[in-house]
Amino acid sequence: xxxxxxxxxxxxxxxxxxxxxxxxxxxxxxxxxxxxxxxxxxxxxxxxxxxxxxxxxxxxxxxxxxxxxxxxxxxxxxxxxxxxxxxxxxxxxxxxxxxxxxxxxxxxx
Amino acid sequence: xxxxxxxxxxxxxxxxxxxxxxxxxxxxxxxxxxxxxxxxxxxxxxxxxxxxxxxxxxxxxxxxxxxxxxxxxxxxxxxxxxxxxxxxxxxxxxxxxxxxxxxxxxxxxxxxxxxxxxxxxxxxxxxxxxxxxxxxxxxxxxxxxxxxxxxxxxxxxxxxxxxxxxxxxxxxxxxxxxxxxxxxxxxxxxxxxxxxxxxxxxxxxxxxxx
Numbered sequence: 505x506x507x508x509x510x511x512x513x514x515x516x517x518x519x520x521x522x523x524x525x526x527x528x529x530x531x532x533x534x535x536x537x538x539x540x541x542x543x544x545x546x547x548x549x550x551x552x553x554x555x556x557x558x559x560x561x562x563x564x565x566x567x568x569x570x571x572x573x574x575x576x577x578x579x580x581x582x583x584x585x586x587x588x589x590x591x592x593x594x595x596x597x598x599x600x601x602x603x604x605x606x607x608x609x610x611x612x613x
Numbered sequence: 614x615x616x617x618x619x620x621x622x623x624x625x626x627x628x629x630x631x632x633x634x635x636x637x638x639x640x641x642x643x644x645x646x647x648x649x650x651x652x653x654x655x656x657x658x659x660x661x662x663x664x665x666x667x668x669x670x671x672x673x674x675x676x677x678x679x680x681x682x683x684x685x686x687x688x689x690x691x692x693x694x695x696x697x698x699x700x701x702x703x704x705x706x707x708x709x710x711x712x713x714x715x716x717x718x719x720x721x722x723x724x725x726x727x728x729x730x731x732x733x734x735x736x737x738x739x740x741x742x743x744x745x746x747x748x749x750x751x752x753x754x755x756x757x758x759x760x761x762x763x764x765x766x767x768x769x770x771x772x773x774x775x776x777x778x779x780x781x782x783x784x785x786x787x788x789x790x791x792x793x794x795x796x797x798x799x800x801x802x803x804x805x806x807x808x809x810x811x812x813x814x815x816x817x818x819x820x821x822x823x
Contacts, residue, residue, distance in 0.1 A: 505745065505747065505779050505780075505784060506779075506784055507777060507783060508777045508812050508813060508816045509816070510783070511812075512813055515813075576784075579745065580745050581744070583746075586779075
C-alpha cells in the first residue's frame, strides 16, 4: 500500500513543510501586530517573488504530503484496492496543488 | 490466568479449547486477550488484571479463531515467510564458522531484537494490523531486522525487497503498541524504524548502501 517511493516522498515533503510552517506561523504573529487587513497582506505579497516561492513550495509539499497521508487513511478505513487508491492519491494531490496554486497566485500576482 | 482457564476446562466446561505448552513463559503458546489486552496467560497473575468488571478472556486479536480461545496462527507465520523471516545460509558445513564479535554494531542491533518467541502478542496489539490485513506486523519485521543485521545471512537483498513491499515496514505508523505489550520487552517499533532506514538508504543509493 505504501512503498519506498511514497514513503520517501512523504518524509521529504514533511522536511520541506516543517521550516515553512514555522515561517508561516511567525509571519502570522508578526502580521497581526498592526491589525489584519487584506491591504496589509497584499502589500507584502503582491509582486513578491520571495513570498510566491515560499508559499508555492509550501503548496507543492502539502499536495504531496497530504495525498499520501489521505491514501493511507482511506486504505485503512475503507480497504480500497490499489487500482482505486492510485488515481485517488493523484486526484487529491492535483486538487490540492490547483487550489493552493490559485490561492498563491491570488495574493502574489 | 492460565490456571484459571485450565480450572474452567476441568471443572466447568470440558470442551473449552485453548493452547499452552511450557507454562513458564518460554514457548509463547498461551497468549490470549485478557480484559482487552494481549498477554501471556501463564505469566499474568489474576491479581494484576482483576478489575471492577471482573475478568474477560478472549482469543488473540487480529487472528481467526479456531475454537474458543485458540487462535489460528497460520496468517501470522505466513507473514514471517512473506517478510523473509528465515535464515539464508551463506556457508556450507565444510566452511569454517564465521567469527562474530558481540560488540559489532550490527550484532548489538540484532541481539536487542533476537529474543522474540513468536507469541503474537505484538501482532494482536497492533492497530495497523487490524486496519491493514496485508501488513506483515511487528513480529515478522522484527525478525527480518535481526537477519538484516546478521553477517552470516545471505538473503539481505531479497529480504530488503520483501520488507519494502506493499505489506512491509512502510505501513507501520509507530503506534508502539508492540513495544508496550511485548512480554519480552523487545521494541519491534525500533526494528521497523531500522528497516525503513535501510530501505530508504538502499533506494537512494541504488542498492549500494548496506
